[in-house]
Amino acid sequence: MVMPARRPTVPTETLSTVPLKVVYRAADVDLDYRRDLGDPGEYPFTRGIHPDMYRGRLWTMRQFAGFGTAEDANKRFHYLLAMGQTGLSVAFDMPTLMGYDSDHPRALGEVGREGVAIDSLADMEILLDGLPLDRVTTSMTINAPANVLLALYVAVADARGIPRDQVGGTTQTDMLKEFIAQKEWIVPPRPSMKLIQDMLVFGARELPKWNIISISGYHMREAGATAAQELAFTLADGIAYVQAGIDAGLPVDEFAPRLSFFFDCHVDFFEEIAKFRAARRMWAKIMRERFGAQSPRSWWLRFHTQTAGVSLTAQQPLNNIARVALQALAAVLGGTQSLHTNSMDETYALPTQEAVTVALRTQQIIAHETGVAGTADPLGGSYFVEALTTEIERQAWEYIRRIDDLGGMVAAVEAGFPQREIAEASYRYQQQLERREKIIVGVNEFVQPEEQPIEILRISPEVERRQVERTRRVRAEREQRAAAEALARLRETAQSGGNTMDAIVDAVKTHVTLGEICDVFRAVYGEYREMAII
Amino acid sequence: MGNGKIRILIAKPGLDGHDRGVKVVARALRDAGFEVIYTGLHQTPEMIVNSAIQEDVDAIGLSILSGAHNALFPRIIQLRRERGADDIVVFAGGIIPEEDIAPLRAAGIAEIFTPGTSLQQIVDWVREHVTPRGVRT
Numbered sequence: 001m002v003m004p005a006r007r008p009t010v011p012t013e014t015l016s017t018v019p020l021k022v023v024y025r026a027a028d029v030d031l032d033y034r035r036d037l038g039d040p041g042e043y044p045f046t047r048g049i050h051p052d053m054y055r056g057r058l059w060t061m062r063q064f065a066g067f068g069t070a071e072d073a074n075k076r077f078h079y080l081l082a083m084g085q086t087g088l089s090v091a092f093d094m095p096t097l098m099g100y101d102s103d104h105p106r107a108l109g110e111v112g113r114e115g116v117a118i119d120s121l122a123d124m125e126i127l128l129d130g131l132p133l134d135r136v137t138t139s140m141t142i143n144a145p146a147n148v149l150l151a152l153y154v155a156v157a158d159a160r161g162i163p164r165d166q167v168g169g170t171t172q173t174d175m176l177k178e179f180i181a182q183k184e185w186i187v188p189p190r191p192s193m194k195l196i197q198d199m200l201v202f203g204a205r206e207l208p209k210w211n212i213i214s215i216s217g218y219h220m221r222e223a224g225a226t227a228a229q230e231l232a233f234t235l236a237d238g239i240a241y242v243q244a245g246i247d248a249g250l251p252v253d254e255f256a257p258r259l260s261f262f263f264d265c266h267v268d269f270f271e272e273i274a275k276f277r278a279a280r281r282m283w284a285k286i287m288r289e290r291f292g293a294q295s296p297r298s299w300w301l302r303f304h305t306q307t308a309g310v311s312l313t314a315q316q317p318l319n320n321i322a323r324v325a326l327q328a329l330a331a332v333l334g335g336t337q338s339l340h341t342n343s344m345d346e347t348y349a350l351p352t353q354e355a356v357t358v359a360l361r362t363q364q365i366i367a368h369e370t371g372v373a374g375t376a377d378p379l380g381g382s383y384f385v386e387a388l389t390t391e392i393e394r395q396a397w398e399y400i401r402r403i404d405d406l407g408g409m410v411a412a413v414e415a416g417f418p419q420r421e422i423a424e425a426s427y428r429y430q431q432q433l434e435r436r437e438k439i440i441v442g443v444n445e446f447v448q449p450e451e452q453p454i455e456i457l458r459i460s461p462e463v464e465r466r467q468v469e470r471t472r473r474v475r476a477e478r479e480q481r482a483a484a485e486a487l488a489r490l491r492e493t494a495q496s497g498g499n500t501m502d503a504i505v506d507a508v509k510t511h512v513t514l515g516e517i518c519d520v521f522r523a524v525y526g527e528y529r530e531m532a533i534i
Numbered sequence: 535m536g537n538g539k540i541r542i543l544i545a546k547p548g549l550d551g552h553d554r555g556v557k558v559v560a561r562a563l564r565d566a567g568f569e570v571i572y573t574g575l576h577q578t579p580e581m582i583v584n585s586a587i588q589e590d591v592d593a594i595g596l597s598i599l600s601g602a603h604n605a606l607f608p609r610i611i612q613l614r615r616e617r618g619a620d621d622i623v624v625f626a627g628g629i630i631p632e633e634d635i636a637p638l639r640a641a642g643i644a645e646i647f648t649p650g651t652s653l654q655q656i657v658d659w660v661r662e663h664v665t666p667r668g669v670r671t
Contacts, residue, residue, distance in 0.1 A: 094549035094600050098576070106578065109605025110549050183551025183575050223554045310554075314649040347649055348631060349601065423557055430558045434653055443650050453632060459601070532574030534544075534560040 015268035016226035024383035040376035044284040053376035060338035066091035066116035070126035073116035091115035097184040099518030111464035124152040138169035146173040168209035182219035191525035202501035221264035224426020232399030257297035274388035276334030305331035316442035320344035478511035550600035562653035611642040
């Protein structure tokens with residue numbers, strides 16, 4: 001019998017390499033209850049933003065979905081609502097994320113593959129067919145062309161006669177984390193911030209129920225950031241957006257309450273809970289002390305959580321159900337407002353219907369069977385959790401200071417600072433795995449040679465052909481003069497530095513496509529090229 | 535001309551921005567003593583083959599997680615042939631379903647590394663299968 005070289009041990013540090021003590025005592029915690037914790041619903045909201053937490057309102061179960069054509073995705077949304085899901089979340093394909101229409105040469109092989117392809121109003125009408133836009137909120141994971149997708153959503157609502165002040169949802173619109181980690185971009189950072197300002201102003205004026213920006217740490221964490229880096233870079237991005245809103249002339253309390261956040265929930269249970277608690281405390285201080293916000297709602301850090309895609313393994317995929325359940329539990333104990341649980345088959349492809357149902361059921365089990373939702377911040381006061389919360393907060397403030405010294409996040413991104421920090425952390429982690437200092441069950445320990453393949457969702461190449469055809473038909477059949485005029489007006493507005501949002505809404509209503517609108521921005525502002533760092 | 539050091543172009547075809555894996559692999563290959571050139575993201579097949587020829591590399595390593603491999607990899611192999619560069623070894627890694635592997639290998643991808651592959655396995659494979667073009671017989 002062959003003995004393993006070294007017996008796997010329990011971790012003595014967190015996933016993000018914060019050293020752990022065997023036991024934590026009162027002496028490890030130096031907190032003033034009112035100043036540092038507060039009751040749930042009280043500043044600084046360490047213990048949660050609502051006094052009654054989930055008794056008042058359960059978190060929103062929001063499974064991210066979208067694939068193939070608009071018809072395919074629409075069918076999945078109807079299915080998820082019928083299964084008891086309470087909000088919609090749209091995933092777009094790569095060409096849409098990059099602002100290319102499905103018939104662009106760069107879209108070859110990518111259409112409908114990692115999300116739904118949306119090129120024009122015709123696609124959006126099909127995507128939202130039969131969905132009650134005044135009663136269900138929709139989250140759209142879209143960044144560089146977020147302005148176009150928001151305009152398409154508004155155009156559908158307008159056509160159905162739904163008042164704009166009834167339309168609720170979220171666009172991600174977090175370009176800074178795109179430049180740092182997710183890397184789906186169109187124009188450089190500074191014009192990107194200008195287009196976001198246009199959306200903030202439009203949102204404040206027209207869409208009081210829309211969350212214009214979802215400030216996202218998720219992608220940075222997935223790219224290899226530590227918990228403290230995820231927290232710090234996300235809040236530093238948030239600081240940049242708040243400043244952008246103020247610079248656009250908006251009073252801070254007019255738009256800050258509609259900023260929301262999006263975090264990863266990785267597999268290190270207590271570290272994640274500590275991260276969520278630290279996040280609330282830090283954001284409350286940033287908004288009140290740094291920006292002078294008066295409204296308690298501006299101080300709230302409301303967040304969506306997704307379990308960590310990167311923690312799922314292709315090996316022994318059923319094990320992922322257990323990982324996701326533990327991560328979802330940590331998110332709930334950390335006080336999340338909405339949650340996406342990943343499906344066990346997502347290392348391979350978008351989830352099958354069966355896998356996504358298990359993922360949703362996992363949330364329902366946590367909500368209705370385990371009893372954890374009945375008490376706010378159940379781990380508050382734990383010597384360990386409080387000490388870890390304070391430590392992660394300390395590390396995150398240190399990063400925020402460094403970013404301030406660099407001139408803020410836009411300048412830091414241009415200098416490649418967060419990109420380099422994440423690449424370093426990611427390489428260190430991979431080396432720890434190689435040396436088996438960190439264990440992943442089924443990957444570098446407890447490996448099983450023969451594995452049964454699981455069923456995965458295949459996207460037919462037919463999807464691309466049908467989508468390309470529809471987009472070409474839309475372009476051929478529209479009223480050409482109206483479309484050309486709308487595009488010309490958009491170009492003039494962008495060149496003159498005016499607010500582009502009304503011109504984008506007008507353009508999509510004349511069936512101008514997403515790619516055509518983004519071409520205007522590429523022409524006016526130039527295309528972003530990354531300095532490749534390894 | 536080759537000075538005995540293997541030169542590798544690490545390239546990221548497709549529109550996805552998942553570059554965690556590609557960067558880690560690029561660094562591991564560099565740390566193992568190879569010369570590594572990383573293209574950056576969102577490269578078309580034309581851009582990749584052009585860079586490979588310009589940089590006079592011995593191998594191209596492709597990373598893709600968008601699912602577009604069946605469209606993009608064969609195109610890269612075809613362009614390599616058209617440019618008379620069949621001696622550049624092409625290998626790949628990423629989310630590639632089991633059933634796609636055999637057809638891609640038949641198309642000319644020398645090796646495909648799937649999730650869970652250790653960095654050492656990739657380094658060892660390159661040492662065994664790639665030789666500097668200058669000293670090729």
